[in-house]
Amino acid sequence: xxxxxxxxxxxxxxxxxNRHIFENALKDQIRFNLNKLGNxxxxxxxGRVFVECPxxxxxxxxxxxxxxxxGITGISPVxxxxxxxxxxxxxxxxxxxxxxxxxxxxxxxxEAKRGNKQYPIQSPEICSKMGAYLLDRxxxxxxxxxxxxxxxxxxxxxxAYVYSNTLKGPGGMPVGTGGKAMLLLxxxxxSPVAGYMISKRGVTIEATYFHAPPYTSERAKQKVVDLxxxxxxxxxxxxxxxxxxTDIQLYIYEKCxxxxxxxxxxxxxxxxxxxxxxxxxxxxxxxxxSIGQVASQTMQSLAATNAVCTMPVYRPLIGMDKQEIIDIxxxxxxxxxxxxxxxxxxxxxxAKHPVTRPILSVIEKNELNLSEKIDELVKTALETREVIxxx
Numbered sequence: 291x292x293x294x295x296x297x298x299x300x301x302x303x304x305x306x307x308n309r310h311i312f313e314n315a316l317k318d319q320i321r322f323n324l325n326k327l328g329n330x331x332x333x334x335x336x337g338r339v340f341v342e343c344p345x346x347x348x349x350x351x352x353x354x355x356x357x358x359x360x361g362i363t364g365i366s367p368v369x370x371x372x373x374x375x376x377x378x379x380x381x382x383x384x385x386x387x388x389x390x391x392x393x394x395x396x397x398x399x400x401e402a403k404r405g406n407k408q409y410p411i412q413s414p415e416i417c418s419k420m421g422a423y424l425l426d427r428x429x430x431x432x433x434x435x436x437x438x439x440x441x442x443x444x445x446x447x448x449x450a451y452v453y454s455n456t457l458k459g460p461g462g463m464p465v466g467t468g469g470k471a472m473l474l475l476x477x478x479x480x481s482p483v484a485g486y487m488i489s490k491r492g493v494t495i496e497a498t499y500f501h502a503p504p505y506t507s508e509r510a511k512q513k514v515v516d517l518x519x520x521x522x523x524x525x526x527x528x529x530x531x532x533x534x535x536t537d538i539q540l541y542i543y544e545k546c547x548x549x550x551x552x553x554x555x556x557x558x559x560x561x562x563x564x565x566x567x568x569x570x571x572x573x574x575x576x577x578x579x580s581i582g583q584v585a586s587q588t589m590q591s592l593a594a595t596n597a598v599c600t601m602p603v604y605r606p607l608i609g610m611d612k613q614e615i616i617d618i619x620x621x622x623x624x625x626x627x628x629x630x631x632x633x634x635x636x637x638x639x640x641a642k643h644p645v646t647r648p649i650l651s652v653i654e655k656n657e658l659n660l661s662e663k664i665d666e667l668v669k670t671a672l673e674t675r676e677v678i679x680x681x
Contacts, residue, residue, distance in 0.1 A: 294370050295341040295353075302361060312467050338447075356459065399440075399441055424442070471574040474497075480580070496528060496530070532675060553594055580607045
């Protein structure tokens with residue numbers, strides 16, 4: 291039925307002389323997402339990207355894959371008319387209406403876009419002439435220019451295109467146009483959503499996961515790999531750094547006040563993630579924190595955690611409540627995996643009454659108890675980390 295899709299974007303159109311960079315990134319991401327589904331041809335022309343389909347392709351899977359490409363705002367399945375002769379266009383548009391709507395009555399409005407400025411018929415004239423033709427061929431139809439039931443859109447470029455349906459895309463910017471950042475990824479609900487949201491702004495992401503065997507299981511690790519795989523459908527391949535955190539966690543537990551365990555552990559997680567991020571040429575860290583959600587996410591706790599980093603820390607969920615985060619998690623497909631009941635290193639060695647208003651100077655003083663071994667433990671954790679490419 292349909293053999294092509296017309297891809298619409300929004301923000302990219304505001305990029306001036308750099309626009310081609312973003313358009314090419316969008317094309318690359320579309321090709322990546324469609325790669326497993328067939329030999330699609332992707333091209334760009336005057337503010338549009340076109341996807342030409344192979345003989346055999348799955349329509350639903352193709353649309354779903356396109357709806358995971360950041361930068362796309364609209365996906366219009368189109369009929370391509372390999373002629374710009376007006377009589378040919380009229381006939382094809384009429385055939386399109388007959389094929390897709392039959393003889394049922396409905397109100398319509400013709401919209402025209404004249405990408406080919408040399409085309410002899412102006413856009414308003416295309417609308418009026420095509421409307422008249424359709425009314426003559428389908429007497430059961432009527433025109434409503436204010437609230438039509440259907441828009442019949444005709445775009446005339448080097449070819450002509452007709453469509454009447456535009457499916458919503460995810461919006462945002464193409465991945466790869468916004469730099470690279472390191473996501474602190476756990477098995478919970480929040481951090482996968484944070485990664486999705488930053489990536490939606492065009493940022494390529496890597497991820498760091500803190501594993502604590504034997505206190506956390508291989509199933510917990512696999513859960514995080516699975517979450518990274520779900521996110522990679524939007525972001526492209528993700529390099530996942532799995533850091534063995536057990537010895538550091540036990541040492542902190544032995545040497546530091548237990549009510550400060552969570553804050554101090556978070557500070558060392560941030561330090562390690564920042565070290566890996568620097569080696570990977572990332573420009574920032576990403577966390578799934580939101581103010582007040584747990585003891586380690588009060589304003590005071592976040593300030594104490596931030597104090598160990600020189601790199602910017604991006605927290606896209608910071609003003610959201612839990613339900614808002616869950617809604618996004620369900621929409622992007624990570625929720626069901628996130629709620630699988632496998633322990634996480636953030637949920638073990640947790641104090642019964644963790645400090646919620648930590649004083650940075652006190653935290654730093656208590657961290658001096660770690661000075662004998664902590665640098666060596668951090669070095670070992672960095673050197674022995676496992677790197678998995680997830681896609």
